[in-house]
Amino acid sequence: VAQLHLGSAHPIWGLPRTMASARPSLDLTGLGVGWPAGYPRGAGGLSRAGGHDPGCAHTLLLQWFESSKIHVAALVVGECSETPSHWSASRSLHQWLKEQNIPGLAGVDTRALTKKIREKGTLLGKLVPDETLENSLPFEDPNKRHLVQEVSLKTPRVFNPGGSLRITAVDCGLKYNQVRCLCERGAAVTVVPWDHPLDTADFDGLFISNGPGDPQLCQQTVAGLRSVLGAPQPKPVFGVCLGHQLIALAIGARTYKMKYGNRGHNQPCLHEDTRRCFITAQNHGFAVEAGSLPPGWAPLFTNANDRSNEGLVHEHKPFFSVQFHPEHRAGPTDLEGLFDVFCQNRWAWGTRVLPSPPSAGQEPARPRKVLILGSGGLSIGQAGEFDYSGSQVSAPPGDRVGTGWGAQAASCEPAAPPGHQSAEGGEHPDGADQPQHRHGADLQGAGRQGVLPAHHPRVRHPGEHRGAGGRGDGELGVSGWWNTAWGATEGVGGCSPTERALLPPGDPQ
Known part of the structure; x- marks a missing residue:
């Protein structure tokens, strides 16, 4: 008798960890595995002598598990392989469940079960032998117990x-x-x-x-x-x-x-x-x-x-x-x-008495406003699936197209240096993002007629993108992709400790 929901097991190798992590969140809960294939990888060793975590040996914690035993009340799967295939497996999933007295049910249409739970929400459930009278065992809501x-x-x-x-x-x-x-x-x-x-x-x-x-x-x-x-x-x-x-x-x-x-x-x-x-x-x-x-x-x-x-x-x-x-x-x-x-x-x-939280120290100078050169506003009937640059962050009101958040200002102008100079107006960007269009390089080299040279930013050339040798927004010092729009949010130059921790490895701090 258990509450039944679709669990959080990783479809490749997270099932033993999920089942053993029920001390966190799954105790007295049935775990339904939503993907249709079986689980052929088996379960790893349970002895601390051969299975403790080598990176944290002093803790004597089991390496492949999140607690000392299985905590789910039951396991429901579409298929269950009898032969484990993973190199570290010492037993099959069936053997592991049997050793710990956990019932399992295979041959279930888990996709249909997923749809039912999706429509009805979390459900109470029972696993019972065939021919058991429907009302002979009551449903039990685990949330009413002090788990x-x-x-x-x-x-x-x-x-x-x-x-x-x-x-x-x-x-x-x-x-x-x-x-x-x-x-x-x-x-x-x-x-x-x-x-x-x-x-x-x-x-x-x-x-x-x-x-x-x-x-x-x-x-x-x-x-x-x-x-x-x-x-x-x-x-x-x-x-x-x-x-x-x-x-x-x-x-x-x-x-x-x-x-x-x-x-x-x-x-x-x-x-x-x-x-x-x-x-x-x-x-x-x-x-x-x-x-x-x-x-x-x-x-x-x-x-x-x-x-x-x-x-x-x-x-x-x-x-x-x-x-x-x-x-x-x-x-x-x-x-x-x-x-x-x-x-x-x-x-x-630590244990010191501080009048205020510690200072983050002197931060390097960063762009505070970034200019994006997009492909023009979206019109009714046009899709924005190919907006790789993220430039369609604010469509003109007449388009009546819902786009994302980010830019504080957007303007549709001719793709020529004078046009860009007019569009830039009083915004004075000190950074530019140009992942798609060669016109950004033209702006950089347009001398006195260009928008950008007066503000000394660096234009990213078309070949420089996240996957081909470019650091993306990190090169510009911007702390987030959604801040990259001309007229973007003020004050992105300083980062809190949390923000610094969220920067990808290699991004400037």
Whole structure:
């Protein structure tokens, strides 16, 4: 008897990790695998002697799993291969499930099941033998149980005791890779139960893990968080998934149950400051109401699909949280750098008393306005699928074409230097982006008749694009693709620590 939803297992090699990460979010939940093919890769070894993580050996954590056992209540698949094919597999998926007394069901039309859940939302379900009377076993809603209390460890445990900084991790359903990410960054991690008393004197930073169920049931954790967030000498706080929701409750915001939840390894999230889009792994059925945030707090990420809140950040204090899993062992790892942000906050604040957050230091000069040369406005009936440059960020009002966000000004002018000079008007761009049209090079060499030489920008030539030797917007020093439009948002020259962590490797800081 279980709640049934489509899970977040990676279709190639994330299923063992997903099934073993149920301490976070899947306890007493049936996992339906939505892709039609079977799972031929099997399961890896479970012994710590041969299977601990070599990169984090001092933690004695199982290398291929996110907890010590399977936590899903059941597994539903279309096919199940009897012969594992992966080089590290020591048993088949069927054998692994049998060893841990987890029921599995194969031969199910999982695509039809996916469509039903998509239409009806998360459903309660039962796995029963044939000929079982329909009403002989009642449905059980796991969200009415205090699942965090059931899965949280009972006594504190220390990982990497020789670490430089002390991190307390509240176990609401902690995943092994969260411990790995903290230990690899030099932290001594003390994992405590969900209701453990929290004292800022005991740690340099506080991490709140993910977990299953309704966040409203964790009032003891919320009360402890409220005292930490209100301390006169703030310590860095980072929450993930359920931890994000608990921080929201602690500051007086509201949470709600979603109809479907967001589950999968390819959920797009927009970073609010840079408008960069990142792919994230998610598995949650509750969310934070962004409109309920108190003064001093702001959204950090927003889901690009359903516009639900994906993160919070305090405007002045070192507190932030995310709804997704930046540490997800099966990937993607786009935002694992958030653990670096947390570590930098810990290093910067430590146990010292600072009158204000540490300064980011002297930033290099960057373009503040960028000129894009596009192919003209869109007309009714014209499609914008081939707008590779992103120049159609603001269509003329008469076109009545909905385009993206980004530019504060747009103008349609003849493709000639005088025309561009007129269009530029009083905007005075100090950077230019020209991925498609050779006319940008003409502007650069147009002498006194050109728009650009007076402002000394560098024009990117047609051959310079992201995949052919160009650094793209990074060469111009712009912190996000969506900021590249002439008349673009003012003030992109300075980056916060979070923004710097979100820059691709090699981009200037």
